[in-house]
Amino acid sequence: MAPKVLVSDKLSETAVQIFRDRGIDVDFMPELGKDKEKLLSIIDQYDGLAIRSATKATEKVIAAATNLKVIGRAGIGVDNVDIPAASKKGIIVMNTPFGNMITTAEHAIAMMFAVARQIPEASASTHAGKWEKSKFMGVELTGKTLGVIGAGNIGGIVCERGVGLKMKVIAYDPFLSEERAEKLNVTKVELDELFKRSDFITLHVPATDKTRGMISKENIAKMKDGVRIINCARGGLVDEAALADALKSGKVAGAAFDVFEVEPATDSPLFNLPNVVVTPHLGAATTEAQENVALQVAEQMSDYLLTGAVSNALNMPSVTAEEAKVMGPWVKLSEHLGAFIGQMTDEAMKEIQITYNGNVSQMNLEALNCAAVAGIMKATNPDVNMVSAQVIAKERGVKISTTTQDKSGVFDGYVKLTVVTDKRERSIAGTVFSDGKPRFIQIKGINIDAEIGEHMLYTTNEDVPGIIGTLGQTMGENGVNIANFTLGRSSAGKGAIALLYVDEPVPAPVLKKLTDTGMFRQVKTLHFDVA
Numbered sequence: 273m274a275p276k277v278l279v280s281d282k283l284s285e286t287a288v289q290i291f292r293d294r295g296i297d298v299d300f301m302p303e304l305g306k307d308k309e310k311l312l313s314i315i316d317q318y319d320g321l322a323i324r325s326a327t328k329a330t331e332k333v334i335a336a337a338t339n340l341k342v343i344g345r346a347g348i349g350v351d352n353v354d355i356p357a358a359s360k361k362g363i364i365v366m367n368t369p370f371g372n373m374i375t376t377a378e379h380a381i382a383m384m385f386a387v388a389r390q391i392p393e394a395s396a397s398t399h400a401g402k403w404e405k406s407k408f409m410g411v412e413l414t415g416k417t418l419g420v421i422g423a424g425n426i427g428g429i430v431c432e433r434g435v436g437l438k439m440k441v442i443a444y445d446p447f448l449s450e451e452r453a454e455k456l457n458v459t460k461v462e463l464d465e466l467f468k469r470s471d472f473i474t475l476h477v478p479a480t481d482k483t484r485g486m487i488s489k490e491n492i493a494k495m496k497d498g499v500r501i502i503n504c505a506r507g508g509l510v511d512e513a514a515l516a517d518a519l520k521s522g523k524v525a526g527a528a529f530d531v532f533e534v535e536p537a538t539d540s541p542l543f544n545l546p547n548v549v550v551t552p553h554l555g556a557a558t559t560e561a562q563e564n565v566a567l568q569v570a571e572q573m574s575d576y577l578l579t580g581a582v583s584n585a586l587n588m589p590s591v592t593a594e595e596a597k598v599m600g601p602w603v604k605l606s607e608h609l610g611a612f613i614g615q616m617t618d619e620a621m622k623e624i625q626i627t628y629n630g631n632v633s634q635m636n637l638e639a640l641n642c643a644a645v646a647g648i649m650k651a652t653n654p655d656v657n658m659v660s661a662q663v664i665a666k667e668r669g670v671k672i673s674t675t676t677q678d679k680s681g682v683f684d685g686y687v688k689l690t691v692v693t694d695k696r697e698r699s700i701a702g703t704v705f706s707d708g709k710p711r712f713i714q715i716k717g718i719n720i721d722a723e724i725g726e727h728m729l730y731t732t733n734e735d736v737p738g739i740i741g742t743l744g745q746t747m748g749e750n751g752v753n754i755a756n757f758t759l760g761r762s763s764a765g766k767g768a769i770a771l772l773y774v775d776e777p778v779p780a781p782v783l784k785k786l787t788d789t790g791m792f793r794q795v796k797t798l799h800f801d802v803a
């Protein structure tokens with residue numbers, strides 16, 4: 273059956289066309305962005321949800337979305353999506369980080385001009401038939417200092433435009449490197465210095481615990497008298513009430529806001545103050561940007577639903593369609609290694625160590641980590657997938673570490689997975705042969721060469737004669753067909769293991785028979801998802 277996508281926000285209809293062209297069923301219901309109850313009542317029918325900022329993908333919506341695999345945000349900010357709740361349910365959340373960045377940067381620059389020259393008020397006054405030429409005295413931008421808070425995709429473009437306008441541009445961003453600052457032609461400064469020096473301050477950071485309320489009463493006091501503040505990033509970054517007071521006192525000469533603490537904003541302390549320019553979250557509202565984000569989100573969601581390729585996900589490493597092809601067998605191997613360990617471990621895990629050796633160490637390790645951890649966690653929770661596994665493991669206090677090594681012995685590459693519990697360490701290694709088939713090559717440090725089948729039997733014993741005969745005879749007598757039989761031992765007369773690939777699960781009475789022989793330390797059936 274074709275996957276089904278719900279578009280619950282005002283996306284360009286280009287998105288709908290792309291979904292249809294890719295063979296995906298799509299319902300275009302932009303009114304649902306404002307109708308939470310209706311969304312809740314139908315969301316269980318969909319594999320994908322395409323949104324902008326009006327739809328709130330809350331924990332409740334996500335809990336009701338029993339079939340949902342992907343949420344696609346046609347835009348940048350994902351503060352309307354409960355990402356931890358989505359991750360826990362294995363739902364990928366993706367956005368389109370570049371589609372509207374130019375448009376939004378241009379809006380910030382437009383807002384800066386508007387507030388410097390009081391254009392909206394002058395326009396309204398002129399429309400009203402007044403000719404208030406002396407009322408609307410403005411300031412020039414040339415030579416003024418523009419303080420950019422957050423020099424990422426949008427902030428970076430604003431920096432370039434500011435330089436182009438012959439402003440002195442200074443930027444505060446803890447992740448801005450000296451090289452990038454140099455390339456952008458801006459001076460990297462600390463936040464307090466930016467407050468002290470800027471004539472215009474523009475915000476381009478996401479809303480996080482660190483950034484929320486960053487333009488506070490205290491920080492406004494540190495600013496130059498007559499500063500003008502522009503916010504086209506997110507509501508809540510600025511204490512609107514404190515700014516309103518500062519505008520009234522004249523400390524701040526003007527403000528231009530596209531985003532508000534509560535949206536849709538029908539009221540704000542900033543409304544109706546002189547020289548405050550406000551727009552209704554129009555940052556991304558150009559035909560070009562809306563075409564870009566609609567097209568990108570529809571392509572990304574279709575790719576994921578149809579091929580498993582992941583791009584621009586916020587809770588899962590990206591995997592291109594090409595990578596998905598080359599890495600497919602390694603992803604499967606990692607999952608099988610995890611599944612082995614998960615099925616063998618009944619005590620609480622403290623640590624998962626993953627070592628990538630040889631050629632595999634050059635691959636997209638984040639994706640392989642997700643697969644390995646998902647394999648482990650699935651043994652106790654079948655609903656876990658590659659998105660949710662690491663979240664759940666970390667929630668349970670399991671430490672995950674990875675190492676890489678260039679050397680890989682006789683293999684081109686192999687993956688080793690070790691789990692540490694209170695009682696023991698358990699490890700398994702595997703590789704992918706040139707036929708693209710994953711193999712187990714070592715268990716507990718004992719070398720083997722085991723093909724992986726859906727149903728397997730694992731035994732440990734002392735290396736004594738008669739084990740193979742007992743296993744073969746017991747299986748034969750009970751009608752269990754053996755497809756492949758692998759043995760290994762640490763050294764003659766010491767610990768040994770056997771892995772049997774069988775055509776069906778070994779029934780419990782047969783396991784008991786084997787245990788009752790007293791020849792085995794451990795007898796365990798295993799299941800692997802080889803599909």
Ligand SMILES: NC(=O)c1ccc[n+]([C@@H]2O[C@H](COP(=O)([O-])OP(=O)(O)OC[C@H]3O[C@@H](n4cnc5c(N)ncnc54)[C@H](O)[C@@H]3O)[C@@H](O)[C@H]2O)c1
Nearest residue numbers: 349376422423424425426445447476477478504505555556
């Ligand atoms: N108004 C709109 O319609 C509109 C449109 C698009 C994006 N946005 C918003 O614009 C903002 C920026 O988007 P972007 O695409 O440039 O994001 P980005 O991730 O490319 O850049 C954000 C930058 O903020 C920096 N940063 C993070 N925490 C910081 C802190 N405490 N202090 C200073 N810098 C910090 C990061 O290092 C990064 O460089 C986001 O909030 C996004 O939601 C708004």
Ligand SMILES: O=C(O)[C@H](O)COP(=O)(O)O
Nearest residue numbers: 324325326347348349556
């Ligand atoms: O984060 C974004 O991309 C912008 O805030 C745009 O939001 P919108 O799609 O609701 O216009």
